[in-house]
Amino acid sequence: MARAEIGKRLHSAVWNVILDIDIRNALIFCRGCRILVFEKNLSKIDLMNEYQPKHVRLVIAITMLSAFALLLLAILAWYKLRPKGRREEDTISMPIAHESKSFPHYEEESQEEDLELPTFDLATISAATDQFALRNKIGQGGFGPVYKGELPNRLEVAVKRLSQNSGQGLREFKNEVILIAKLQHRNLVRLLGCCIQGDEKMLVYEYLANKSLDNFIFDRIKRKLLPWSIRFNIVLGIARGLLYLHQDSRLRIIHRDLKTSNILLDREMNPKISDFGIARIFGGEITEEKTRRIIGTYGYMSPEYAMSGHFSVKSDVFSFGVIVLEIISGRKNWGFYDPDHDHNLIGHTWKLWNEKRSIELVDDILDGSFSKDEVLRCIQVALLSVQQRTEERPTMSTVVFMLSNENVELPQPKEPGFVSERSAMKIDSSSSGQDFHTGNHITFTTAEGR
Template identity: 55%
Template sequence: MRPSCFLRWDLYTYSKAFDNITVASPPPKPPVTVPQPAGDQNNSTDNDNKGISAGVVVAITVPTVMAVLILLVVGFIIFRRRKPYQRAEIESESDISSTDSLVYDFKTIEAATNKFSMSNKLGEGGFGAVYKGKLSNGTEVAVKRLSKKSGQGTREFRNEAVLVSKLQHRNLVRLLGFCLEGEEKILIYEFVPNKSLDFFLFDPVKQSQLDWTLRYKIIGGIARGVLYLHQDSRLTIIHRDLKASNILLDANMNPKISDFGLATIFRMEQTQENTSRIVGTYGYMSPEYAMHGQYSMKSDIYSFGVLVLEIISGKKNSSFYQTDEAHDLVSYAWRLWSNGTPSELVDPAIADSFQRNEVVRCVHIGLLCVQEDPSERPTLSSIVMMLTSNTMTLPVPRQPGLSFQSRIGKDPLDTDQFSTTRSLIGSVDDASITDLYPR
């Protein structure tokens, strides 16, 4: 580790003109002899050689090791800063290749659905049609065939296939398999006989089949399903498209969250992500997501709050229009709460069967979930406790932020049935225009 140097010298003038001339060097001066203890003369020479060798080794090794460490640190930082969807896509590709047991060939699915006959069609959403099928072993399935013209590409398909295959919860729909052949992208789910929540909730005839006890049970089941996504599963997952049409009902009317095409995986320490691609459904988007592209667990909680108010009222937020200072369901619920009449929000179809204290508590929870400041919205673990404990004191809600639907006015399209691409005339930031991809 000590300093060292190498010195060379000549005792004559050197020139190329004298290349062929040999100049005799003067005899060297006799070395000065310093008395040393016996046996130390050889050791002195060896120590000098070892010192020079050690210096050279250190001079080469230290910079090399430092350079390697710097490269490793830079590479680690770049890897950690990659976007979640990029990591999810890489993970999805490797996971799909290793999940051979989930792969179905197209001919098997075609036979199960009778060549996708109209008689087996259950419905159609933004990304394609859903058919009822029956496999050769007698298992009834729901087959989601993605439209070739839909906005969902290979990334969204892989995202949904891999995510749902890893999730196991009674309030999440179960994926049985998938097919990826040529342009065909197909997901095979367990068959849920009672269709989706909106099929009953917003139908003037069928909504009476959902009494208050059943609606309260559905609210609790959805909360537990989202809690599993956010906290209890192996992955931290943000659904980003919670709405009534994505809540399926099984034979016992238990809710099952479906449609993970827009879901995003968060790192363990990650709490928020920004995006320029706003995807979701009008009326359910949180203000910070719709206007600034910021989404987090609190974005799902906002959507859950809207869903709770819809279940109580039997009215859809995006199609709820009042003339007296209530532009949407959230504003209407807040006005009733402020007036001390939250029970007036209850669907008239169940006016004779609801428990007032449970309704008031659910309205309270719904308003807490749609607070404009994300930090004031409760977590799902707190919400589940609020729903199951009558002694827990709830915070006082403030006036909620306007939903995205009320900011831009009435949307002439049925966004639950069609996926469209649209540019707003203006946004909060006058220097930009936000492209939207509603569902």
């Protein structure tokens, strides 16, 4: 058969394969610049590039690209439409609308902000906590119960489960997601993800084996595990965590409920601030705010917040000062008792300070094993932090500086605020419409004229 005739028959066969997709009559293989064709009625023909029509190569290229594009679209469609909540961990984009009026400048930038947050399905969390078994319950707050759990990868977690009948808890859930998802600091508890499925809403945190500071510092046996070096490290760690919240993060955050039970301890006794359910964000030039819904804990609230609803970074400074005194003494501010007077821990410390006996405040369990200069410096910083007037309290940057520099001369404190429980209880007569809860955690609303 003539070479030209073979070329014509091959050309026709190629088009039959492409246009009619008659794979029974021919197969085409592309190899570089050659096309190898097998046809039922022809022996193998090696057609050189000079006999390969350009439009044939173009059609083959378009066909292959179209098939690839269809495959890619199918994969994308499957990814978008796949069932949710089936895997142990995924990622969601959670639209959160800001509710606080404390940060209008921040709201102008984003009225509704998408937060990329890892999520866990309900089955995984339920299995991790052994169906939320009572023996795994490690805490309870206004948000709801907290459970210890273990994920399939053996990672221990703490699960905060929103109480379904708690309106306050829902607000706190949204608030905590907004705040914690944006914050990263070694002295803040780390949020690992959340679970939002049906009526269930849960936050999943790193689990801290030593739980909260109050479990140690107010237990006469356990606080033997807290020598002065560890106590001082805890004080400094809390101060650095607060400094990050007030100044070093891109948001200015007021915690509003700082207390020993909200300070968690890791295996090395490093402190981590937790529970941001009632925290507030300040934006722009705003430095203080007033609320009619006062939520806090007796013994830790600043005078201006407890009596009139005013809060600022200096409110957290006051709470910090109380915590420092409790760490030094091993005694609670609220419910403090001394047979010689009716002061609380703040008033007792002030009395010792005036009598030049401040060293007597130190927990007797320490048995003299501490740095006297360090202890006296901490007491002085604490008294400065609990001053009655907000302008006389230091900022947290100043607090960290004073604690970290032994040679810095500190200012002399004046009489602090809330030196007795009676002065704190004046809230009863100065506010109306209050709803006092049992225990020392309170929530109440003050009535205001319009």
